[in-house]
Amino acid sequence: MNFNADGRVDAKASPVASIFLPRIRRGALWTVGEVHFLATPLRERFPAVHKISTAFSKWLSTQECVYSNKRKINPFSYYLEGSVQNHDPEVFAFESALSALNAGQYFVTEDDTEFRLDAICKMLGLRGVECRDS
Template sequence: MSTTFRFIANPLGPSDVISWFKELPLPPTMVQTERGWNLHFHEFGSLVYSIDSTINPQKSPVVIIFLPRVVRGVLWTVGEVHFLSTPLKQQFPKLHRISTAFSKWLSAMPCVYSNNCKENEFAYYLEGSVQNQDTPVFAFESGYSALQSGRYFVADSDNEYRLDTICKTLALRGVPCADV
């Protein structure tokens, strides 16, 4: 099973997460995508391809990062970091150590939502499927400030239908979303 980390931060500012990976002693090869970055830790192994010529992320030393972004003008998505290799520790022990180090670094930030907590102070501002996932959500300073000022967050994976429903709810709270 892959390992996922979630975070909130201002999508318009520089990414602390990207900086963290760039500052590693053996930084990965980084390829920017429409929604974030794909990282290949070539020092730990080659990319493995599936029969259809796509990269097999479960057998390759890769990490996928979905950066926070603005949707519908007023919503920010929750950022995600996915260590996809499985089993990570057995296949790529050095990448597992990076995952562990990243976890320690990220967990030093305030946890703003977790299924393990009885009270989540900011749950009201986490819309869509953000609360339906097992992994906690940590906040960088910019994300924490946004929560305190009433910014709403959605999951990166929430589709247009889900966003329509969220925007209708937010309109009742006096928060108008931008048209698609």
């Protein structure tokens, strides 16, 4: 592990991954699950972790792609709010998330701020979706 001057792990220089499990925010929004392999450059610094990252990406691509910046038409983009559409990686859905999208569930990212969630909830209120206060 590599550490910053303040004693925290330097994620860009260490062989670590971060995982954000889906959760409910504001009672009406689900966060997308996220996995990040943070070291850069991953392939050169940590070839074994790069191999895991590549295998994970290959496996993930067997799931339904529900959003990609590379496609003009994304049928689920209506339900992907906040920063979800601002990230480069494609968004894949497991069966439960795909069912939720088909049922009209809205998704945000883990790192959407409270201010951003306020704006999203106001907009969703116009669609009849009720959010709870933070």
